[in-house]
Every structure is written in C-alpha cells, then in structure tokens.
Amino acid sequence: DAGVIQSPRHEVTEMGQEVTLRCKPISGHNSLFWYRQTMMRGLELLIYFNNNVPIDDSGMPEDRFSAKMPNASFSTLKIQPSEPRDSAVYFCASSIPSYEQYFGPGTRLTVT
Amino acid sequence: RKEVEQDPGPFNVPEGATVAFNCTYSNSASQSFFWYRQDCRKEPKLLMSVYSSGNEDGRFTAQLNRASQYISLLIRDSKLSDSATYLCVVNIPNTGNQFYFGTGTSLTVIP
Numbered sequence: 688d689a690g691v692i693q694s695p696r697h698e699v700t701e702m703g704q705e706v707t708l709r710c711k712p713i714s715g716h717n718s719l720f721w722y723r724q725t726m727m728r729g730l731e732l733l734i735y736f737n738n739n740v741p742i743d744d745s746g747m748p749e750d751r752f753s754a755k756m757p758n759a760s761f762s763t764l765k766i767q768p769s770e771p772r773d774s775a776v777y778f779c780a781s782s783i784p785s786y787e788q789y790f791g792p793g794t795r796l797t798v799t
Numbered sequence: 800r801k802e803v804e805q806d807p808g809p810f811n812v813p814e815g816a817t818v819a820f821n822c823t824y825s826n827s828a829s830q831s832f833f834w835y836r837q838d839c840r841k842e843p844k845l846l847m848s849v850y851s852s853g854n855e856d857g858r859f860t861a862q863l864n865r866a867s868q869y870i871s872l873l874i875r876d877s878k879l880s881d882s883a884t885y886l887c888v889v890n891i892p893n894t895g896n897q898f899y900f901g902t903g904t905s906l907t908v909i910p
Binding site for chain 2: 718720729730732735737742743778782784785786787788789790791792793
C-alpha cells in the first residue's frame with residue numbers, strides 16, 4: 688500500500704501566484720481531509736470530503752482557497768492568489784469513516 | 800470551547816521515566832479515540848487507537864474514561880526515540896466523520 692500521496696513535497700512561489708496542491712488518498716478510503724499546520728496555529732482542518740462530496744469547508748480561510756475532489760482517487764487544494772501568510776505545511780489525510788486517519792507526507796509551501 | 804483539550808507541555812523527562820498525558824473532550828457523542836505521534840517536520844502518524852476497556856502496546860498504555868470524558872496515554876521506560884509531539888484525536892460520527900485534534904503535547908526524553 689503506497690499510503691496517501693501528496694505532490695509537490697515542496698513549493699516555493701511568489702506572492703500573487705496560483706498554487707495547486709495534489710493528493711491521492713489510500714484506495715478504498717472514502718473520506719479525505721485537507722489540513723494546514725503552522726507553529727503559531729497548530730493543525731487546522733481546512734475542508735473534508737465524504738464520497739467526493741465536500742461536507743465541511745468552514746475551515747477554509749477565505750475565497751482564495753478552493754478544493755475539489757473530482758473522483759475517489761484525487762483531490763486538489765488551490766490557492767489563488769497566494770500570500771506570504773499562506774506559508775505552512777499542508778497535509779492531506781484519508782480514512783474509512785470512524786476509523787483512523789492516515790496522513791500524507793505534506794506539502795511545505797513557502798510564499799515569498 | 801475546543802472539542803479537544805491537551806496540556807501542550809513541554810514535558811522533559813529522563814530516560815527510563817514514566818510519563819502520562821491526559822486529554823479531555825467536550826462532545827459526549829465522540830465515538831472513536833486515538834493517539835497520534837508527530838516528529839519534527841513529519842506528518843502525524845497513528846500511535847494507537849483507544850478502546851473502552853483500555854489497551855496496551857508494549858510500553859504504551861491508553862485509557863478512556865467516558866464518564867469524565869478524558870483519555871490518557873502512559874509511556875513507561877521512556878526512550879530517547881519517544882521524543883515527539885503526541886496528539887489526542889476524537890472522531891464524532893454525527894458530524895459527518897469529522898476528526899478533532901488536540902494541539903499536541905511535546906515530549907523530550909533526556910539522556
């Protein structure tokens with residue numbers, strides 16, 4: 688089992704640019720979660736999907752953030768336009784309902 | 800009020816010591832409970848699930864107290880490699896399978 692796959696692992700971009708983060712959940716997991724982690728704010732849930740449908744996006748900071756899950760094996764988190772305060776590690780996780788979550792290795796985003 | 804509360808620490812203990820972490824949760828509908836471990840600059844990884852009757856995995860013991868709404872993690876005979884941040888997690892099914900993470904407790908085991 689390859690686990691949760693995220694790409695890219697590192698992203699450095701300039702303020703104002705569009706950033707797209709990608710995630711492939713574990714096969715058979717029908718819940719997918721996007722988190723952001725910083726030293727100041729810890730681990731924050733941004734949005735999660737059940738069966739490809741967004742259930743709760745109340746954690747999405749603002750309209751600059753959007754997430755999609757076009758099918759059971761792929762999700763994207765997009766930031767447009769990016770700002771320096773978006774710099775963080777973004778984790779994707781997947782699970783079977785009520786069972787433990789498995790995290791991907793994260794994408795370390797730096798916006799200059 | 801946060802769904803999950805943890806003492807952030809840090810806990811600095813000598814090798815061989817026993818250390819305990821507690822975590823409280825606010826929603827009585829919480830159904831599943833977990834402890835995760837996160838190393839610096841890595842993703843959180845499942846350490847162990849927490850069962851109603853309590854469970855043990857080697858040097859690690861997890862317990863659940865539903866009446867008082869807290870879970871605990873006990874680490875015996877601490878090793879240097881136990882140094883990490885430990886995250887308490889609860890799952891509440893009637894929120895659509897959402898997981899709630901504590902802010903984590905930092906542990907450093909000192910030689």
